[in-house]
Amino acid sequence: MATGLENTNYGIEKIFADAEDFLPLNGTDHLELYVSNAKQAAHYYKTAFGFQSLAYSGLETGNKDYESYVVVQDKIRLVLTSPLKAGTPVGKHIDDHGDGVKVVALWVDDAEYSFNETVKRGAKPYLKPETKTDDHGEVKISGIHTYGETVHLFIERKNYQGVFLPGFKKWETTYNPLPIGLKFVDHMVGNVGWGEMNQWVEFYAKVMGFTQLISFDDKDISTDYTALMSKVMSNGNGRIKFPINEPAEGKKKSQVEEYLDFYAGAGIQHIAVATDNIIETVTAMYERGVEFLKVPATYYETVLDRVGEIDEDLEPLKELGILIDRDDEGYLLQIFTKPIEPRPTMFFEIIQRKGAQSFGKGNFKALFEAIEREQEVRGTL
Incomplete structure (x- = not known):
């Protein structure tokens, strides 16, 4: 299963000389939207925008609090997440803001370094570096706050061969409209x-x-x-x-x-x-x-x-x-x-x-x- 990142080079040329650029970023790993109905939102993005089914997390994967559907088109991955019960942070976010982007996840070579360097420069920590594992390897993740309730996650996936992230399984469906470019x-x-x-x-x-x-x-x-x-x-x-x-x-x-x-x-x-x-x-x-x-x-x-x-x-x-x-x-x-x-x-x-x-x-x-x-x-x- 393609993850959308296979053709990206790690040696990326710096094109804006004025950037201090102490934080190497390879690209956007994924965007996570908190939505009121993830299943229907996934259907919409597939139907209207040409995304394809990629991965799923929910009750069937041991996730008791929320479910997420991941859709992909070329290098764009959207994670659509809804709560499975009342009183969750995801549900409160939707109550306060409606459907919208919660996480802008950035693909990095070293999640711990990215966290330490940004926090020492004044970032408010959101997620201390942690390692998630499954049969396909490990992913290291950390995160910081930015404006409003939006957060940046740093995703280090060089030692991972799974479909998306640990905790997700491959999402296979018979309905996959053609991509639109x-x-x-x-x-x-x-x-x-x-x-x-x-x-x-x-x-x-x-x-x-x-x-x-x-x-x-x-x-x-x-x-x-x-x-x-x-x-x-x-x-x-x-x-x-x-x-x-x-x-x-x-x-x-x-x-x-x-x-x-x-x-x-x-x-x-x-x-x-x-x-x-x-x-x-x-x-x-x-x-x-x-x-x-x-x-x-x-x-x-x-x-x-x-x-x-x-x-x-x-x-x-x-x-x-x-x-x-x-x-x-x-x-x-x-x-x-x-x-x-x-x-x-x-x-x-x-x-x-x-x-x-x-x-x-x-x-x-x-x-x-x-x-x-x-x-x-x-x-x-």
Whole structure:
């Protein structure tokens, strides 16, 4: 069974020289979402997003408190976890925040070193280093807190050959819709409270050795009604990128404020996943019922004047609502789903990079106006 990491090289080149990068990170190991119904959530991600069954933990594996379904597509692994009884930390998290990301697990060579180095630099411990074993070997795990109730786990799996982690068994099903071309996690965006962005920028720089790639202020990210500010942090090899948003003063309630109200605090706003063919991927997602934000057709009247020549025909991009932006390195194509949970909180971005290393600054105004139209319908603008 593929784990999604076989083709990743351990010798990863550092591409951002400013990153202190004392903490070697090989990539995103997995994301764990606490959800109210893991079985149904797994079915949704398989059906709508093209994930495949990978692993399971629950009553049948001796887990009496909660059950988890793991789904995989290329290098992306989602763990969907629900409580099996009342009064659990998982259940409280869902009560407080709704469905959302609890764990961003990072693949490392040495989980104990990663824990010690981050804690001595000021991280709050979440999980002291421990070793989990089964017939397939051992995995070492540790963890620290980050913004809100989100945590980072450090996963060392070089001595493990199992399907996912000890405590999980292979999950085999007859229902596995075809993948849709999602490759890996490109970046994960966190929303934090008023005036907290720089605090968490400093956290990722000091505690984890990241560098700041880009900064956007309320002049860059604003409409006639709402505004926000954002800074993008990355580790040295660029495998892990965390944009961090905070609200800014505007005439009405911004998307970040709406998120903070409904999530009841800071957390992961959206997960950006990469594809090599965004037209094929998004077409498949539409066919499977995924809903996307749409910008006005007038966006496409002038977009090529702004971004220049691209390889793709403009018409299918227009029909699907895919946005285009360019930086000094190339261009990118991106689109954003509507929130996929009952609360207007977490959503997904689908992104195809054609050289660009940026995050679509030229699309911010059109995108946020589209979000505002959704907020107006919800009565939360």
